Amino acid sequence: MATDEKKFPNFKANDYLAVTIPATQSAMVFRVKVRVNPEQMLQYGALPLATSDPALSGMDAATVSIPAAGVMPGRAYTAIGRGYSMALTNAYDATDMWYTNEDYRDRIFYIVAKTTPSFLQLGLEFPKGVQQYRFQRDNVMAGVGTNFGFSRGAIETVQFPNIHQSLRIGNDSNLPVYTGLTYQYNELIIETPRDPLTIYNILAGRIPSYRVDLPIMVQDSSIPIQLQKDYGYTGFDMTLLSTPNDAVTEYGNILKGVII
Numbered sequence: 001m002a003t004d005e006k007k008f009p010n011f012k013a014n015d016y017l018a019v020t021i022p023a024t025q026s027a028m029v030f031r032v033k034v035r036v037n038p039e040q041m042l043q044y045g046a047l048p049l050a051t052s053d054p055a056l057s058g059m060d061a062a063t064v065s066i067p068a069a070g071v072m073p074g075r076a077y078t079a080i081g082r083g084y085s086m087a088l089t090n091a092y093d094a095t096d097m098w099y100t101n102e103d104y105r106d107r108i109f110y111i112v113a114k115t116t117p118s119f120l121q122l123g124l125e126f127p128k129g130v131q132q133y134r135f136q137r138d139n140v141m142a143g144v145g146t147n148f149g150f151s152r153g154a155i156e157t158v159q160f161p162n163i164h165q166s167l168r169i170g171n172d173s174n175l176p177v178y179t180g181l182t183y184q185y186n187e188l189i190i191e192t193p194r195d196p197l198t199i200y201n202i203l204a205g206r207i208p209s210y211r212v213d214l215p216i217m218v219q220d221s222s223i224p225i226q227l228q229k230d231y232g233y234t235g236f237d238m239t240l241l242s243t244p245n246d247a248v249t250e251y252g253n254i255l256k257g258v259i260i
Helices: 196-203 222-231 244-255
Strands: 016-021 026-035 041-045 056-058 107-116 121-125 154-159 166-171 180-191 210-213
Touching: 016 196, 026 196, 121 154, 154 210, 196 244
Parallel strands: 016 210
Antiparallel strands: 016 026, 026 180, 041 180, 107 154, 107 180, 121 166
């Protein structure tokens, strides 16, 4: 996806956000109470690539060495996600700048990672260490380092408490390139709408909302465990959208246990 194909939002109070989990055909639904950060851009700097790091996986050769700090060699990719490490005093986790725990459950981060050059391949491990991109169910493993299944230049996600994510990068050109990483981010104080009909209308597209499809094609067992711990539910079943009465009844039952 080229960066000019999509305009990424900055949320305002009372906006709705639907975060879908394809593996379970379900969605988390939130109403934004307020966006905390007035400025939404964060300059990360060069990608976390160092000459002392292990060699990267090669698209043509077995491995490719990193030639200089922050430089992505040609025809190479990170087979393992590099994370979002940044030296931030008092952050929950120094190795993952977006990570929080359940004490932070009333806030989520909407994150767009944008790279230079914009032709770099980008993909997310969700959770960290789990490669999610598939084609024809599990027949073909796609993603960074393959022919398809990745974004270019920008990729969006939502950060939930207690779940680490990781960024994978690839350069399918022949040239080594100096890199840069900028984050567009929204720190959002959120709540779950308590009316099941509102939930239904959001997921059915009858109430305007913004939708983020998480790269979860294979449901890692840690994901529903953490969502249940954080929010008291693991998603609203989207397979019920063709039967409104059943959907509203089921969503009402789920809402009885919602925490935030």
